[in-house]
Amino acid sequence: MEHSRQGLLIVLSGPSGVGKGTILHRVIGRRKNLKLSRSYTTRGPRKGETNGTEYWFLTKEEFLKAVERGEMFEYAEYCGNYYGTPRKQVQQELSQGNNIILEIEVQGGEQILKKCPEAIGIFIIPPSVKVLEERLRARGLDSPEAVIERLEASKHEFRYAKMYDYMVINDIMDECASNILKIIDAESMKFKHIGYKIEEVLKNA
Numbered sequence: 001m002e003h004s005r006q007g008l009l010i011v012l013s014g015p016s017g018v019g020k021g022t023i024l025h026r027v028i029g030r031r032k033n034l035k036l037s038r039s040y041t042t043r044g045p046r047k048g049e050t051n052g053t054e055y056w057f058l059t060k061e062e063f064l065k066a067v068e069r070g071e072m073f074e075y076a077e078y079c080g081n082y083y084g085t086p087r088k089q090v091q092q093e094l095s096q097g098n099n100i101i102l103e104i105e106v107q108g109g110e111q112i113l114k115k116c117p118e119a120i121g122i123f124i125i126p127p128s129v130k131v132l133e134e135r136l137r138a139r140g141l142d143s144p145e146a147v148i149e150r151l152e153a154s155k156h157e158f159r160y161a162k163m164y165d166y167m168v169i170n171d172i173m174d175e176c177a178s179n180i181l182k183i184i185d186a187e188s189m190k191f192k193h194i195g196y197k198i199e200e201v202l203k204n205a
Ligand code: 5GP
Pocket: 013, 014, 015, 016, 039, 040, 043, 074, 075, 076, 078, 083, 084, 085, 103, 104, 105, 106, 107, 108, 109
């Protein structure tokens, strides 16, 4: 059966420290046509991060030039740094029929969900704010001041949750990853995403 299939555009957000990165590690690679978008950021690399792996690390000037050239699909300022999704990468994956996940904060999520009605929004929440705080401190990636700043940002982020299509609780990591895969699998089977025309099949029946 011939049908053209455009990939799924998946926006995944949730407060800093909720475990998005770890969950995505467990999700990507479990489906062969599932890709993770790589963002531009002006944040400095953390220990162990390298250019082109977690992010493309840019200066503020380079980032704003890319914005000016219209290269960004979306971008936002978060805790004093810019983050943005390069448009080209998303277009390429979708046109090849691959599903792409954009792991982005809520202002960027809002931009995409508003301009792309076909995008699928998944919002990850922690079991409680207390657990979120514990996770942020335990991962030891941010200074105590940055942890407080990220916790403040998370309160603001929860207000955006309703804009998303799905809410998944990250209590048990494997369950959360498996729930995300269930969403992607089910969405992949929707008529509107498959581009399958039942009328055409009936015409030849
Ligand atoms: P971090 O500094 O912890 O890597 O990321 C901080 C926040 O920026 C996270 O919530 C992450 O999802 C978000 N983020 C990462 N890349 C992008 C992007 O391309 N666009 C937007 N809007 N947010 C992003």
